[in-house]
Amino acid sequence: MFIFDISNPLTLLLMLAATVLLIFLAQEVKKSYIGAILLFAYLIILIIHVAQIATLSEEFRYMITTLSRCIAIDFVFVLISFFAYLWVDDIEAKAEGKKSIDNSLDWFWRKI
Secondary structure (H helix, E strand, O other): OOOOOOOOHHHHHHHHHHHHHHHHHHHHHOOHHHHHHHHHHHHHHHHHHHHHHHOOOHHHHHHHHHHHHHHHHHHHHHHHHHHHHHHHHHHHHHHHOOOOOOOOOHHHHHHO
């Protein structure tokens, strides 16, 4: 059974670097769809890991700890990419002079 093991430190470091670079790119070009693509990619990875753990056969029960760690890491990346999407959407809205999708985090952005 193939598992995209993101709990491996090297893979985790590469995914974190790619995430930071894509967030920086989205912030520089002021396009929130880059953050949305990142968010959907991590949601798909999360769904795949949950489906793998739900359909795990008895012979692969030893992989349950690895999959559990992967799901926890997936949630962290989803959270990071969600906040990055909201942040870039706010930057894009201010640059284009239009209303942001969600202004409920204005207090948070002012503190950063």
